[in-house]
Amino acid sequence: MLRRTKIVATLGPATDDPKVIGKLIDAGLDVARLNFSHGTHEVHVNRARVARESAEARGRTVGVLVDLQGPKIRVGKFKEGGVVLEEGATFIIDTDFPLDGGTVERVGTTYKTLPQDVVPGSILLLDDGRISLQVEKVEGTRVICRVVVGGHLTDNKGINRQGGGLSAAALTDADREAIKVAAAIKADYLAVSFPSRAEDVEEARRLFHDAGGHGGIVSKIERAEAIENIEEIVRASDVIMIARGDLAVEIGDAAVPPIQKRIIRMARKLNKITITATQMMESMIENSLPTRAEVSDVANAVLDGTDAVMLSAETAVGKHPVAAVAAMDRVCRVAEMEEEATHSEHRMSVTFERVDEAIAMATMYTANHLDVKAIIALTESGGTPLWMSRISSGVPIYALTRQLETGRKMSLFRGVCPVVFDPGTSDHAIINQEAVEELRRRGAVRDGDQVIITKGDLSGIMGGTNTMKIVTVSKLPAA
Template structure:
């Protein structure tokens, strides 16, 4: 069984109904709708198609809506592109016509650029492929010297080396898109370019005001976000290591270490984490990945990421089904190597639990490892207990049994957690425990004699888990006389 989840971006390559179903069936856990492209209706149609095919496949597949964020990019060129020559002069002008760019000057969609840069600053265009050094700033115009030249196309991104651009994380378009995401039933909303916790808190207020329940993912792609990393994580439900813009701003040499630190910090704070950008870039046009890409995905898995994300590989690539199959193989192989270690990674011994459900979750994960249990069952309302258990290397599959479809879809992003639809016949007896074990038996996940650990609570609602039960399959009595069994957590 694969523990690490796969996020796949939808686009023209997956719009064909048959291809979409094959792509989802190959192992997609969460689909990404990129709000930087397409109309609201396009995203709604794709989300409805995913729900329809997920039902047919008998799976819970989450929907992640990725907000565009501020447009920090050049405008367009007369010829569709321009060649910038090393040593030549080149200017960015915020007041220039948006389609009049040449090899000497181009418009800029980011109006605050002249206020944000100083002489001597380095600007990185097109993910760092073009390097400019600022020579002068006057009015709406930023004059630069081309340090590293090349072909610059329309609408390519701009970064300032070291960060420092003042653009707000949420634009008017993003605020409108949050309403669209809530309306189509998004399970996750990714916020682009947050600089501080308040960016995430504002997004959460907008989601709640719209009546949504989507979990918020902070995309860590600004240098400033690293300075406020812990606070941003605390204000979010998960984070994304967005290696494109982040790598441009902080430099390639710093990126691997920060990837590991972000993953560790998210897990330490009981948050989910996605690793993204160019995971299988060559498979946009090739049916097989490079060895470097295989190692990249495997290292993210070994670092503890909950999910790996594919962008153009599935949205516009030629082989969306093959790339999902390739990522799934690599994840399984990496997990097998990881779990060969004699002892699992556990929480630091000096950590003090503040919540009962966290204490139960950690105790269950540790006990399951020591007893070589076959499975862990979390009878859950919100999915919180399953998430908490997955923050340690339990090695044991965690089955999140819940009647709530939204909870199951949100658990689709959580490493090592397998959501299952489950409605017990009664809540005031041992029925939930017995029926939960039977549910796994019917799926072939456990057999008679296997040991199973179950978490549950004394009352319904999030955070109610306060008990762990150890049972052996085939030995769960129909009912204990005069002893009531609490309802689900």
Template structure:
């Protein structure tokens, strides 16, 4: 069974009849609704389709609403796109109306950009494909010399090499998008461009005030976030390594080491981590991935990422179903390696909570004994999440009664959510029922050793305090 989860972005390529269902069957665990593209109607329609198909297949599929935040972007061009050449002068001017850009310049959505840059700064457009050097600033107009040219279309991102632009993570549009995400009953909301833990704390408060009870994903995509990484991780439920903007700001050569650091740090702080951006980029146009892409996905799995994410590959690519299948196969092959099945996570540190102590005990027992499966009764999903921080080849079946809990667990590595009403059994019967459920699902058979975990008070969150090792 594949333990690494797959997040797939929905878009025009997933809309034809039957495609989304095939993708879910092929291995999609969580779908991403990218609010940077599409309309509110598109997102609502796709979310409803996901719920319908998941119910039809008897599967739990999570929904992540990715809200763009205050990403600095150019606006649009009168002719759709333009070609700009090396040594051309190109102007970024917030006073140019949307859709009126030309080869000479284009509008931007951030009116204070001129105050954040200076002559000599390097600006990178479209994930670094277009490189500009600031020559002079007149009021709000930024005159640039083109260092690397090419074809430029509207709505592309603007970054400064080294970071430092001061747009805020939570703007008016962000709050509007949050309301739409809550209305869709999203399981996760991804917050773009947080620069400190307080950005995530403020986002959580805003979402909670709107009635949101799901998880918060912090997208690490600006260089400032790396200086506040611990506090951002602790404030969030999930961290996404958004390698597009992050790679542009810190430079592509520094990205591999930073990715490994973020994965390691996130797992050490008992949070979930997603590796994203261009993982199977060539499959937008081609039916098979490049060898480099195979290595990229496999290395993320070996480093311990909970999930790998597909963006344009499934949203607008020609082969969305094949892309998911290839990614699933790569993950499963990588998971066969010993490094993906062993762990020394927190082996030399003290635990501060009973449920964490219990979770670690279960996993170390499972990794040092021929255990077939683990069954844990959970109310909030916290104990299975803590268990999933330990690399293992033993599947963790998380039995929960709340639909929201089941869907949130779709992102936890090695955890398989199973609907089960915990309150239907008394405390003394919990271990026996958890083991029996494994047998009924076909996850264990006579002679297998299994581990069960539960709490003394069925239905009460945070109370997991007992484990039992039994032979079926």
């Protein structure tokens, strides 16, 4: 059974052995994430190369997602590596304090405009919300706080403001250099950390394009301000990543599940891709099996309609990276057997503006109401398979393209299996026959199966899909 939900897995020290990356692909990895918050540019370039070479050796199409670090909003380091903050104690975050001189009374920060972004009464959350500070007053470079919830605070932990309000720009100078690297390695997706408005997304797209990049832009939803501007951000993006870690700290953990569902619904309505991320199987950093709660989390994301689920530290630094991908694969497959994952009323009442979109919707309606074993979408840009992937269905979509970059981009589309395919002819009858033979070789169809084929009259034209055919394997009519 072809798994429809895609798996994004982060590469890191635990996967640097090429044999491990190969095993990740065998286990079900669809998109390799390169987290530029850690490691050098050279390390990431090498990881992308190895992932693509391993995928090619297996006849697989695997995408590469470059995830930008974004602004560093962190405390500095402590002289002793960490301190224990007691409830009720005074603790100062000082932008003019040495970044390596932290004590139990005071610490520096990488975020130099913190004093301008807070007022007395503001709540600062450190280390993913484990420690809570209330601002009592601001004196010059010093933000003087009272410890509300104490605990062990170690080097370089993140700072969030409850409810949002930190004004850091989404793109830093380091991100601008990383964008050039992403373009050089032909990254299929570029993820922007902490966007708060559509302009942040558009700036990243412009910089990526100017550097020669052609991949899609992923907006990571992790700020309270992003929720306030969510529709404009979704419209400006190609992909939305629901990054539940920082988001939960800013808006409260209980608010995240309904927000996750709402964003996925909105993105599907607007024909955008979604990735559900953060702590999906975090216990597998140490353990060989996920918890029951983690299994339910992944399954619910699938039933929500997410295009992809993501592993972070589980594969980057975890003890069981291959087992984590295999576990996620297993959970997705079972969740996809449920009726709500295979039936959809999406866009049934909409008037379509483009012929290729109308063909995509007609194809999915037909596939869901006829005994069809597979859909073959011959595509240049990936637009028609994207529209198809918005409709819940149990029928696999094989997107055949001559463009390797289009194939890698489609590796993130739910329900779409990208296949690099060049028939070497413009004869429609031969193209039909060779496309079906490609699926037969893959074991996806056999004699007597019904297959839907979509394509354009003119080969090589982007956005030119205008034809839908229903054919029977081994009994193909002339085009």
